[in-house]
Amino acid sequence: MAVFLSTYVNKVDRKGRVSIPAQFRQSLAKTSAPSTIYLWPSLNHQALEGADQDYLDVLSESLESPDLDAAERDLIETFIFGKSIPVPMDGEGRIVLPRELAEFAGIEEEASFIGRRKTFQIWEPNALKAHEATLREQAVRKDISLSQIVAKAARGASSRNGGDA
Structure with a gap:
C-alpha cells in the first residue's frame, strides 16, 4: 500500500x-x-x-x-x-x-x-489554504500536540494488551 x-x-x-x-x-x-x-x-x-x-x-x-x-x-x-x-x-x-x-x-x-x-x-489551492488555517486554529484552541497524540496512542495500546496505563 x-x-x-x-x-x-x-x-x-x-x-x-x-x-x-x-x-x-x-x-x-x-x-x-x-x-x-x-x-x-x-x-x-x-x-x-x-x-x-x-x-x-x-x-x-x-x-x-x-x-x-x-x-x-x-x-x-x-x-x-x-x-x-x-x-x-x-x-x-x-x-x-x-x-x-x-x-x-x-x-x-x-x-x-x-x-x-x-x-x-x-x-483547489486557495481552498486548501483556508482549510489548513481552520485546522491550525482548532489545534491551538484544543491544545493538540504530537506528544499528546503519541502518549494517548501508547495508553490505548497498553490497555488493549492488558498492561497498566
Whole structure:
C-alpha cells in the first residue's frame, strides 16, 4: 500500500491534465496497480480523495466487519465505491481529472495534492489554504500536540494488551 506525504501544487492544463507528484508516483510504483489511482468526492470537504487499489481492497475487507454499523457501510459503499473513478496515469505521470470531480472541487488552473498517509486529497489551492488555517486554529484552541497524540496512542495500546496505563 502506498504512503503519501507532503503537499504539492501542480498546474492543470487546458485538457484537464495534471501531474501526480513524483513522491506519490514513487509510492504508487510499489503497489499492485501502479499506473491507476482512484478518485472520489470527499465526504467532508469540497475536495477530492484519492487512493491506490490496495487501499480500496483493505477498505472493502473492512466493510465485512460485524462491528460496522449498517448505515456506515451503506455510506462507504455508496459514496466511496459508488463514486470512485479509476484514473490511469500516462507515461509522464499525468492524469486527466474527470470533469465532474474537478468541478466538485473547484479545480481549474492548479491543483494542490496533500498526502494523508494511505490516501491523499486534491484541493483547489486557495481552498486548501483556508482549510489548513481552520485546522491550525482548532489545534491551538484544543491544545493538540504530537506528544499528546503519541502518549494517548501508547495508553490505548497498553490497555488493549492488558498492561497498566
